[in-house]
Amino acid sequence: MSPHHEIHRSHRIGWLRAAVLGANDGIVSTASLIVGIAASDATHDEIVLAGVAGLVAGAMSMAAGEYVSVSSQADTEQADLKRERKELDEDGDHEHKELAAIYVARGLDPVLAGQVAEQLMKHDALAAHARDELGISETGAARPTQAALTSAATFAVGAVLPLLIVLFAPETDLIVPVSAASLLFLTVLGMLAAYSGGAGIMKGAFRVVFWGALAMGLTAAVGSVFGTAV
Structure with a gap:
């Protein structure tokens, strides 16, 4: 009899969240910017320039934000590990009791x-305490550069989609095709994310579409009002 293999999706949460967040931000922010500029009666070249600038600025902002955030997390993890290593050197017996108490609580x-605590500490005491006491594992450890590059790349991929509509759609009225296409992209993104995570597909799609539509609607209103005022 072949062994039973269970399928779990919890291991996808980290990368899935980062990918969805980056692509979602890319679509929503760039499409909103394009729609807002288009509503102000800007020229086609101005709209394209604004979209490209939004893509570059947004990708760099995502990368910088993720790098700083994850770097702070990495610094905290390293400080915790340094303190834990010192405690293991100074009072291994206490650390053994502390680890055993964690397993009793479980x-x-x-x-x-x-x-169990004794065996794990013989194998790798620091790793055991890092995982079960501090919640730090090798697979979940903070990686600032990787996080920054991933966020920038997924944002750029999302931002390119509404930009392509601007380049290939008729120049007379870009608001409708950009908005419609972007909402379609968001729907697909939400459905894929929900499916990959094992959540409700329609609920996942509705969330991203609702907030995307709200963002584009508000920026279109602002562009129309201030464009007319100018």
């Missing part, structure tokens, strides 16, 4: 918890 018998 449901293990005290004797078994002590044995």
Whole structure:
């Protein structure tokens, strides 16, 4: 009999969230910018320039934000690991009891918890405490550069989509095709994200479409009002 393989989706949460957030921001912010500029009666060249500038600025902003945020997380993790390493060197017995208490709290018998803690600490004491006491694992460790590049790339991919509509749609009225296409892109993105994460497809699609439509509607109103005023 072949072994039973269970399918879990929790391991996808980290990269899925980053990818969806980046692409969603790229579509929404760039499409909103384009719609707002178009509503102000700007020329086609001005709209394209604004869209490209929004793509570059947005991608760099996402990269910088992620790098700073994840770097701070990495600094905190390293500080915690340094302190934990010192505690292990100074009072290994106390750390063993501390680890065993964690396993008891999770449901293990005290004797078994002590044995498990002892075995894990013999194998790699710091890794055991990092994982079970601090919640730090190798797969989930903060990687600033990777996070920055991923965020910039996914934002750029999302931002390119409404820009392509601007380049190939008729120049007379860009608001409708850009808005419609962007909402379609957001619908597909929301459905894919929900499916990959095992959540409700329609609910996932509705969330991103609602906020995308609201953003584009507000920027179109602002562009129309201030464009007319100018």
